[in-house]
Amino acid sequence: MMGFGMIGGMILFWGLLILLAVLLIKGLFHSNQTVGNNRSSTTLSPREILEQRYARGEITREQFLQMQKDLQ
Numbered sequence: 001m002m003g004f005g006m007i008g009g010m011i012l013f014w015g016l017l018i019l020l021a022v023l024l025i026k027g028l029f030h031s032n033q034t035v036g037n038n039r040s041s042t043t044l045s046p047r048e049i050l051e052q053r054y055a056r057g058e059i060t061r062e063q064f065l066q067m068q069k070d071l072q
Helices: 002-034 046-055 061-071
Strands: none
Touching: 046 061
């Protein structure tokens, strides 16, 4: 009877340890995907993409204004 309790305790211990490891790995990969934008690039509107490009300095003010007119 005591042997079964020890084996059951070891199984429970290793099961919890594996579960914690899986949750930790899942959390790490999930957090890496959400760094930066809160939404994926497929859900951004063209105007939001344009505003982000301007904010990052990828396009000039003149290009931004022209592209903004083109979107209207």
